[in-house]
Amino acid sequence: xxxxxxxxxxxxTDICFSFSGLRARGGRTGPHKDGWGMAMYRDRQVxxxxxxxxxxxxxxxxxxxxxxxxxxIVISHxxxxxxxxxxxxxxxxxxxxxxxxxxxxAHNGQLEGSDKLALDHHHPIGSTDSERAFCWILxxxxxxxxxxxxxxxxxxxxxxELTSGLKQKGVFNMMxxxxxxxxxxxxxxxxxxxxxxxxxxxxxxxxxxxxxxxEVTTDKDxxxxxATQPLTEDEVWNQMEEGELCVFNAGEVVxxxxxx
Numbered sequence: 125x126x127x128x129x130x131x132x133x134x135x136x137t138d139i140c141f142s143f144s145g146l147r148a149r150g151g152r153t154g155p156h157k158d159g160w161g162m163a164m165y166r167d168r169q170v171x172x173x174x175x176x177x178x179x180x181x182x183x184x185x186x187x188x189x190x191x192x193x194x195x196x197i198v199i200s201h202x203x204x205x206x207x208x209x210x211x212x213x214x215x216x217x218x219x220x221x222x223x224x225x226x227x228x229x230a231h232n233g234q235l236e237g238s239d240k241l242a243l244d245h246h247h248p249i250g251s252t253d254s255e256r257a258f259c260w261i262l263x264x265x266x267x268x269x270x271x272x273x274x275x276x277x278x279x280x281x282x283x284x285e286l287t288s289g290l291k292q293k294g295v296f297n298m299m300x301x302x303x304x305x306x307x308x309x310x311x312x313x314x315x316x317x318x319x320x321x322x323x324x325x326x327x328x329x330x331x332x333x334x335x336x337x338x339e340v341t342t343d344k345d346x347x348x349x350x351a352t353q354p355l356t357e358d359e360v361w362n363q364m365e366e367g368e369l370c371v372f373n374a375g376e377v378v379x380x381x382x383x384x
Contacts (some may be wrong), residue, residue, distance in 0.1 A: 126216070126232040127156055128314070129200040130299045130350040132306045132372035136166060136194030137347050141328070141335050143200060144189040145355035148330035150179030150202035158205040159215040160185060163228040164195040168303035170226045174215040196374075197306050199299045201230035207238075213250035217299075220246050222262050223273045225302045229258040232352060233295025233311060261286050261300070276305060276371070280379040283307055284369045288383070291367060297352065306372045308350055310364035316350040317361045318375060326356045346375035 129146045131139050143162070151157035160179035163172040171193075179185040179202050201216035208214040216230040231254035238253035245266045246259035264286055265279075273279070283300070287309040290296045297314055300307040308314055321344075323337035341347075350372070354361040364370060368382035 126201055126203045127154065127352040128230055128232050128297060128299050128350070129198070129352075129355075130306055130308060131195070131198040131347065132350075132375050133196060133345070133347040134374035134376075135342075135345050136196060137345070138192040138194055139164070139198045139200070140189055140192060141326075141333065142349050142351070142355055143185075144333055145328040145330045146200060146202060146351065147179040147185050147189055150182075150185070152180035153330045154202075156202040156204040158203040158210045160200070160202045161215045161217050161230070162188060162198065162200040163217045163219065164193060165197040165228075165301065165303040166195050168225065170219065170228060170303060172217065172219060172228070174212055176210055176212050176215050197301050197303060199228050199230050199301055199306070201232075206234050207254075208250055208252040211250070214252050214255075216254065218255045218258050220259070220262055222266060222302075223271070225304075227262060227300065227302050229261075229298065229300045230254075231257060232297040235290060235293040235296065237293055257290055257296070258300075276373070277379065280307065280369065280371050281381070283309075284381045287369060288367060299350070304373065305378070306350070307369065308364070308372070309369045311366060313352050314350060314364040315352070315354050315361040316348055316364065316370070317354075317359055318346065318348040320346045320375075325358070327358050328355060329357045330355070348372050348375045348377075
């Protein structure tokens with residue numbers, strides 16, 4: 125399986141600390157050696173980087189773990205290939221345009237029968253079940269709402285229906301963003317933590333790296349980090365439930381729904 129990393133913040137924030145922990149799992153402390161990628165939003169504009177090499181050995185990943193690029197939303201992914209070759213087109217996150225915005229998506233898991241998902245507006249470039257599911261999701265949104273983007277609550281409710289349907293095909297842990305909100309759906313493993321004042325020190329589980337957040341934040345900062353597995357050893361993370369959709373905006377949970 126792959127691993128995911130996401131961030132939603134109310135002020136531009138860098139992902140260096142968390143990505144350093146995720147990066148180590150890409151071929152050194154974990155088996156996810158089949159490529160990595162990251163998409164970063166600032167003011168709804170996205171910048172992305174992809175590399176089919178293991179993140180633990182990637183010079184580009186080394187740069188990203190030390191470069192303080194301040195972002196509002198981040199989606200990152202380290203891959204352990206199951207469906208599709210190890211190559212650049214199969215490296216997450218994937219992106220497409222809808223309603224004049226760039227949507228970014230990454231997935232952890234396997235979906236049986238994904239080749240039967242009907243596509244119309246968008247089509248995969250690579251050969252993964254993940255990208256096909258992404259194209260299908262955006263196609264369903266376009267078919268349902270046309271050119272009129274719905275409210276966040278309406279959109280989130282329909283995304284819950286779509287993601288719950290994909291859950292029936294296998295493991296579907298997902299992150300999706302339009303640059304405004306971060307949508308996270310859990311089938312098996314997703315955890316999140318919100319950091320706000322009073323900020324404390326945190327230490328990575330996979331690297332000998334610590335940071336005292338009160339030295340790099342203000343009292344008004346709210347930053348939520350979402351990851352497949354908790355990245356720190358001295359903080360309490362929230363575990364998402366099976367079949368749960370959480371939507372984060374500016375670091376806060378603004379929508380939550382599950383099968384319970």
